[in-house]
Amino acid sequence: MLRIGAYQLLFLDRVPPSAACSQAVELAKQVGHPGTARLVNAVLRRIAASPIAIPDGGAAPEGIALRHSHPVWLVGRWMERFGSDETRALCRANNAAPPSAIRLNTLRGTPESVADALERLGVRAVRSALLPEGARIVSASPDARRAAYAGGWYSPQDEGSMLVGRLVAPLPGETVIDACAGSGGKTIHLAALMENQGRILACDTVPAKLDALARQCARTGVRIVDPRPIAAARLEGAVPGGADRVLVDAPCSGLGVLRRRPEIKWRLRPEDLPGLAARQLEILEGAAGAVRPGGTLVLAVCSLEPEEGPEVAARFLGAHAGFEPVPITGWPPGTGGAPAPAALPAGPGAALLTPHRHDTDGFFVAVFRRRTP
Numbered sequence: 001m002l003r004i005g006a007y008q009l010l011f012l013d014r015v016p017p018s019a020a021c022s023q024a025v026e027l028a029k030q031v032g033h034p035g036t037a038r039l040v041n042a043v044l045r046r047i048a049a050s051p052i053a054i055p056d057g058g059a060a061p062e063g064i065a066l067r068h069s070h071p072v073w074l075v076g077r078w079m080e081r082f083g084s085d086e087t088r089a090l091c092r093a094n095n096a097a098p099p100s101a102i103r104l105n106t107l108r109g110t111p112e113s114v115a116d117a118l119e120r121l122g123v124r125a126v127r128s129a130l131l132p133e134g135a136r137i138v139s140a141s142p143d144a145r146r147a148a149y150a151g152g153w154y155s156p157q158d159e160g161s162m163l164v165g166r167l168v169a170p171l172p173g174e175t176v177i178d179a180c181a182g183s184g185g186k187t188i189h190l191a192a193l194m195e196n197q198g199r200i201l202a203c204d205t206v207p208a209k210l211d212a213l214a215r216q217c218a219r220t221g222v223r224i225v226d227p228r229p230i231a232a233a234r235l236e237g238a239v240p241g242g243a244d245r246v247l248v249d250a251p252c253s254g255l256g257v258l259r260r261r262p263e264i265k266w267r268l269r270p271e272d273l274p275g276l277a278a279r280q281l282e283i284l285e286g287a288a289g290a291v292r293p294g295g296t297l298v299l300a301v302c303s304l305e306p307e308e309g310p311e312v313a314a315r316f317l318g319a320h321a322g323f324e325p326v327p328i329t330g331w332p333p334g335t336g337g338a339p340a341p342a343a344l345p346a347g348p349g350a351a352l353l354t355p356h357r358h359d360t361d362g363f364f365v366a367v368f369r370r371r372t373p
Contacts, residue, residue: 001028001036005044017048059084068095073270074255077305086356093355094258094265100137101128103157106192107221111135114153121148130332130340130358131166133192134159152220157185160256160353160360163332164249164300165189167365172197174244179203179232179287184213184225186249191222201238203230233286242292242370250280252301252308256362259355273307280312288320288370297323297368302361304354309364310347317348317368325349326367332358 005024008015021044028037061076064084068075068091078087102125104114111132118125118135122144128134135154137145148154165186170176172195178187181202190200202225204210210227217225230238232248253276254264284299291297299316301308317323325348332353334340341358343351343365350366 001025001031001040002043005040006047009044009047021045021048064088064091068092070094071265074265077270081306089356090354093359094262096259096355098158098259098361099359101156101158102135102137102154103162103189103192104133104135105153105155105220106133107196108153118148118153121151121153123148123154127335128159129335129338130159130360131162132333132335133189134162150219155185155188155216155220157189158257158260158361160302160358160363161185162189163353163360164247164298164363164365165193166333167300167328167331167367168193168245168247168296168298170194170198170200170245174198175201175239177201177203177235177239177243177246177287177290179235179246179248179283179290180250181209181213181227182206182249183209184216186247187213187225188216188220188222190247191217191224192220194224196221196223198224200225201230201243202227203232203235203238205229205231231286232283235287236289238290242295243290244292245296245298246287246291247298247300248280248284248287249300250283252276252280252303253305254302256302256304256353256355256364258362260361273305277307277312280308281315284312284316285320288316288323288368291370293370293372295370296326297370299364299366299368301364303364304352304362309352309366310350313347313350313366313368322371323368324371326369328365328367 001024005020008020009017024044025037025041028040061072061079064087065072065075070091075087078090104111108114115125123140124138125135126138170190170193176190181187181204187200187202202213213227253268254261258265288297327349328351331343332340343353346352346364353360353363355362
């Protein structure tokens with residue numbers, strides 16, 4: 001009880017000191033004797049009266065890791081690449097609750113009209129600063145959320161994930177492949193960007209995910225998605241003549257989504273990363289065969305680690321002279337108000353989104369173009 005109460009007093013800013021002390025004392029009464037409760041009360045009230053200054057981790061990886069509850073090996077990596085101040089900011093962002101981000105279904109109207117419809121349904125949202133169809137729910141009852149979702153007005157989706165779709169930039173009438181479609185969050189967004197015109201081949205080897213994708217299409221009014229149980233590494237020939245655009249949202253460590261899944265940082269080890277990177281390269285190379293000459297190939301991973309991002313992209317380009325990097329400009333696009341924070345450069349035709357700079361999930365993205373003969 002002492003440790004929990006002390007943690008609340010010293011590290012948390014949303015729990016009033018009186019509440020932290022009172023709660024700890026009540027718990028002590030349940031598990032100890034009256035003397036235990038009196039000790040807990042005395043110690044915590046002394047701490048509350050004269051709180052100890054807790055440094056923000058100092059300049060050593062061990063200090064930052066301890067202060068912000070991250071593995072030392074991960075903090076050390078980030079410090080080498082980003083510096084101590086950026087690493088502390090990244091750790092703080094990882095420990096914060098993510099926003100309730102949603103994507104407005106522009107197949108139902110303009111972003112403005114869809115936001116108005118949500119308001120009428122009882123879902124109040126503020127618009128994203130990063131892209132027009134993004135928003136964040138500010139307040140809504142559970143019933144209002146369910147009704148608006150069931151009606152297909154919005155889909156829960158992080159703004160970083162939406163920005164990947166924006167980077168693919170499909171046009172109405174094109175043929176697009178989502179090589180690792182999963183349950184279809186990015187697939188549905190691509191269909192909306194294409195205004196329900198053209199064709200999207202959505203591939204996954206898990207039948208349950210393809211079933212979920214089909215349900216999402218029905219809910220949101222998407223008609224151009226063709227779900228297929230095809231492995232991403234075996235896409236060559238899936239579309240005669242090749243696709244205009246291919247998205248490889250590859251399976252990865254997930255170290256960019258720690259604010260949503262904090263257990264990942266304690267489960268993974270640095271020796272896990274090379275195997276994940278090898279799998280990503282295998283998928284990328286297999287998907288590359290499905291890109292038509294002049295077409296675009298986009299790699300995305302929700303990780304900030306170099307093995308899974310820049311190194312995979314560099315190895316791919318080194319082994320495939322038929323592809324060239326495409327510079328990333330004007331991304332995130334913003335919404336016409338204040339300029340959106342620019343993505344961090346991460347190599348030729350590559351960029352990073354980070355939780356502390358963009359308030360999104362962390363993503364590495366790279367764009368390649370297949371050369372024409």
